[in-house]
Amino acid sequence: MPERPQDPAALIAARGGRVTRTRTAVLSVLFDAGRPISHDEVGAALDARGVSHDRVTLYRTLDWLVSHDLAHKVAGPDRAWRFNAVGDEEHRHAHFHCDLCGRVFCLESLQPAIAATLPSGFRLGRAELSFHGLCPSCPGPLRSDAGHNRNKIAP
Amino acid sequence: MPERPQDPAALIAARGGRVTRTRTAVLSVLFDAGRPISHDEVGAALDARGVSHDRVTLYRTLDWLVSHDLAHKVAGPDRAWRFNAVGDEEHRHAHFHCDLCGRVFCLESLQPAIAATLPSGFRLGRAELSFHGLCPSCPGPLRSDAGHNRNKIAP
DNA sequence: CGGCTAATGCAACAGTGTAGCGTTTGTCTG
DNA sequence: CAGACAAACGCTACACTGTTGCATTAGCCG
Numbered sequence: 001m002p003e004r005p006q007d008p009a010a011l012i013a014a015r016g017g018r019v020t021r022t023r024t025a026v027l028s029v030l031f032d033a034g035r036p037i038s039h040d041e042v043g044a045a046l047d048a049r050g051v052s053h054d055r056v057t058l059y060r061t062l063d064w065l066v067s068h069d070l071a072h073k074v075a076g077p078d079r080a081w082r083f084n085a086v087g088d089e090e091h092r093h094a095h096f097h098c099d100l101c102g103r104v105f106c107l108e109s110l111q112p113a114i115a116a117t118l119p120s121g122f123r124l125g126r127a128e129l130s131f132h133g134l135c136p137s138c139p140g141p142l143r144s145d146a147g148h149n150r151n152k153i154a155p
Numbered sequence: 156m157p158e159r160p161q162d163p164a165a166l167i168a169a170r171g172g173r174v175t176r177t178r179t180a181v182l183s184v185l186f187d188a189g190r191p192i193s194h195d196e197v198g199a200a201l202d203a204r205g206v207s208h209d210r211v212t213l214y215r216t217l218d219w220l221v222s223h224d225l226a227h228k229v230a231g232p233d234r235a236w237r238f239n240a241v242g243d244e245e246h247r248h249a250h251f252h253c254d255l256c257g258r259v260f261c262l263e264s265l266q267p268a269i270a271a272t273l274p275s276g277f278r279l280g281r282a283e284l285s286f287h288g289l290c291p292s293c294p295g296p297l298r299s300d301a302g303h304n305r306n307k308i309a310p
Numbered sequence: 311c312g313g314c315t316a317a318t319g320c321a322a323c324a325g326t327g328t329a330g331c332g333t334t335t336g337t338c339t340g
Numbered sequence: 341c342a343g344a345c346a347a348a349c350g351c352t353a354c355a356c357t358g359t360t361g362c363a364t365t366a367g368c369c370g
Contacts, residue, residue: 056329059328
């Protein structure tokens with residue numbers, strides 16, 4: 001759900017980076033994905049577009065995009081990062097992690113009002129709200145394999 | 156901050172597990188830590204107590220504790236799991252991840268009132284609220300090395 | 311005590327991410 | 341347009357986290 005599919009090359013150039021094939025392709029892939037995708041998924045998408053996808057270069061490209069505010073990094077449930085493109089909209093929404101297929105979804109509509117007062121000494125960088133469960137395209141009720149579930153969130 | 160430092164052996168036996176040296180030692184370490192610690196930290200603590208700490212056994216022991224509701228798994232910022240002991244109190248609080256030292260703190264006092272309505276189709280398992288920044292024992296203001304920071308959480 | 315099985319420990323492996331370094335290639339200047 | 345400089349690439353090798361298989365050990369129960 002890219003709000004406005006801006007020109008990747010222009011965005012990259014605007015940040016003072018060199019406009020390379022990998023960068024524009026990766027950013028374009030992220031824009032098209034519309035949800036945070038893993039390094040692997042990006043690689044597959046690059047394959048489909050016939051763009052080289054060296055593993056290391058891909059990592060560095062994604063890191064570059066993140067450090068230049070063109071992408072965001074979300075921790076996935078399988079200890080792999082997910083990346084999603086950032087237009088010029090604020091990235092302040094929750095994420096949903098599917099326990100079954102491992103995909104991550106942005107919950108744009110969810111703007112939690114977190115009234116948080118941190119204990120003294122803690123300096124806040126950012127907050128992250130994530131939900132875990134089963135996504136619409138995965139079968140089954142709540143899984144009951146690994147211990148007990150807690151179907152409650154807020155008191 | 157273990158509410159009541161119950162006897163690890165008794166807790167383990169109560170779940171129908173065999174009371175072994177590794178298990179009791181690991182659970183005891185978790186109780187003493189009072190915050191989610193990594194597999195590595197557990198290993199170091201076991202060393203200090205003169206208990207064997209085979210890597211694989213440690214992983215399996217921790218997983219066993221988690222699957223029997225004696226411990227909780229928290230995703231760390233460095234893609235390593237952190238584990239903390241669970242007495243009989245509910246584990247419904249936020250976590251603070253220090254960007255510098257990587258430690259994770261339980262924010263017991265923080266009971267966020269999340270009024271979340273998931274889009275239809277999503278089935279919720281659990282929710283997690285995490286904060287990232289600098290902990291009291293780490294130096295410096297908010298780091299400014301990797302891109303721009305967002306010092307705001309809630310609108 | 312004796313036996314059954316859970317739990318252990320060892321080795322080997324898989325996936326994710328990083329470091330070093332020589333080569334390619336944008337981009338800028340003349 | 342040509343040349344040069346540095347950013348970006350791509351390769352190899354590596355580190356770390358976590359897993360699988362399997363033979364061995366050791367709780368627990370009779």
